[in-house]
Amino acid sequence: MDVPPLRFPGFSVEWERVKVSDLLDFFSTNSLSWDMLNYENGKILNLHYGLIHKDLPTIVNMKDANLPFINNDKIPKNYTICESGDVAFADASEDTNDVGKAIEFINIDRDIVCGLHTIHGRDKTDITVDGFKGYLFSSKAYHNQIRRIAQGTKIYSISSKNMDEIYLGIPSKREQEKIFALLYAIDRRIATQNKIIEDLKKLKSAIIETEILHNTEADIIQLSNICNEAKQIKEEKPTYERIITVRLHAKGVCRSTAENLELGATQYYIRNSGQLIYGKQNFHNGAIGLIPDTLDKGLTSKDIPSFDINSNICNPTYLLYQLQHPSFYEPVEAFTTGSGSKRLKEKDFLSLQIKLPSKDKQDKIAYSITKISDKIEFENQILTLFQKQCQYLLSQMFI
Template sequence: MASNNNKDKCNVPHLRFPEFSEEWEICKVSELLDFYSTNSLSWEQLEYGTKAMMNLHYGLIHVGLPTMVDLTRDNLPNIKEDNMPKNFELCKEGDVAFADASEDTNEVAKPIEFFDLAGKNIVCGLHTIHGRDNKNKTVIGFKGYAFSSSAFHNQIRRIAQGTKIYSISTKNFSECFIGIPSKVEQTKIATLLRLIDERIATQNKIIEDLKKLKSAIIEKEYTHKTKSNSHIGDFIEQTSKRNKNRAIQNVLSVSNRQGFIQQSEQFENRSVASDDTSSYKIVKKNNFAFNPARINVGSIARLTTFDRGIVSPMYICFRTKDTLFPEYLDYYFETKQFFTEIQKRLEGSVRQCLSFEGLCNIPLCIPTIEVQQQVGKQLSTLVQEIKLEIDFLELLQRQKKFLLHQMFI
């Protein structure tokens, strides 16, 4: 890779392969792509199976598909036989499709390009724009990344219309501009970014497999210990010490995904804490807290990231007794058994809650403290490995984002 140091050439990216120096062609999208009609089939008119016709729904572009779609690997829903559209254009390898609407301006016109159709028939559906390079200006694989670049998407932000839902029309979209280098340079750019995408896909699979392993170990460890005369209440005690002198300013919340986090982080850099935190409850390291009204979605956690903090008076806080290793109980809260037991004990009609007494009544049989520590150590090691793999995934995603910003105009 080399930076662009040639001040006389404007139509070149900031970063490119060193063997290329010529300027890129700048053309309107309408000069590159021909557009085809799409259908408006809803999810109710689609199904997964082995039918003859596949359908690309814009929701899949937003949440399910990579930039380069390979139907030997990526799965799409089929159109139910009685909903088959009458007029449609089958997608071809190298065709691009864009989601024309989103709640996020960063996601409007998010593209995919068909890399390998695997001999399958597919049409573009609801809220998509279907384009094809009939002029043969691009190689297969380049367009998906070019339309994902920062340079192109900056134009989309300016033309996206709406308040809660942002959208673009094919007409406005076709008036945007795109930069196109030689086909040799296109191929090198597309190959590099596709290799990064493949590594990202592999990394996602590594993380998914490690999470499955963690879940399997947890279920194996705890399932055979569900029938017992002992209960969680035998091994925990409630804590209700208040922040009376307001000495602790670290206001925390319990997230169903991240556990304990600072309240400003959960509520997008704003605090919803009361100005008077003297009634807030103090939580120390390895203590637990849960939101009675949200425990059914997983809002229960052990404090590990801070030595201490305070939580809203609505939270129920507790700690384990000497006979129960905190990590051992922590992983029990991830079991299917615990979720099932919670459902049995929820109280209330409009907002269902779990009381401390309800938590205490959940059956739990524990092994010796030595075995508890061994299980906790094994799972904590696995959790740390998952975190490292997630951190590496984020680095790959940042690398791709950087290249999409620097390698296109």
């Protein structure tokens, strides 16, 4: 039977296979760039393809959506105003998974037009309900076909003519309504989950700002007062599996995935868990972290030196939160030296100044921030589950 693998109970009628070009009418769109748009004021809102790729959900509910206005002196002479139930596709992308990505408008209460690199479509058959098409064009059944017909090498593209080659299944309107209600509820929950995570990140950032970076009661000391360069123990028989590195933008320590490592050409040194390491060439890009227990006895070259922290006077986690903040590590680029690839030498690193309150205060601050970090990780795991659930349904509920 012509039905999807997963359906709601009570539905048994086969779906109708429809060519997308028979389902939708297509309208011309404008080519306005970002410098012709603004978020302050105007008469007409504009959908730029970049918003489809990055910011907008599958269903764009205009009761709470934020789109830019067209600058009043750039309004095109001819345009088609979007209606509730209209869909818009991004016609170009560097990724075949994103070319043809679609959104659907609902609850439109303002004038909106489709802009640069979009395809504007409208149901001309009246066989779909508002909201269903957004998920239909997000389904695996749709994207599998789009990937086969997308053209290009570095940039992949489609046009409205390609819709002649795509066939999708359409159920009864009652079944469409149930599919839309389920997926829209999950999407709204995902939006809520993202808001929870964003608020936790703001809370974490605020605590770091107020309790660490702008703590007026803390002493100002050099790192050399709490850190010393660790003893250099050579590893005579290094293996790829033990080589570790420190990621940019304060993303911590991990196993190296570099494919061009030459074990015989570089001397490696043993690093211990709890030690602080940084990348000499990229400290100012946030390449600094603490070695976790899981990477104990990992190996780095001299370009990633290690330091022991005096934990009697300094909480290592508190220290890391301070060092990993952009306002701390970015200005350090001024201390890098050398021709070609500039490096932050060990002596210059140890001369950097930090703010250090009492050990008891450090412990409390580090504990609070770590708890928030753990909460963010937990909420991210929940977000991933919702996203996987949505992707599963999009792969199983459409044909």
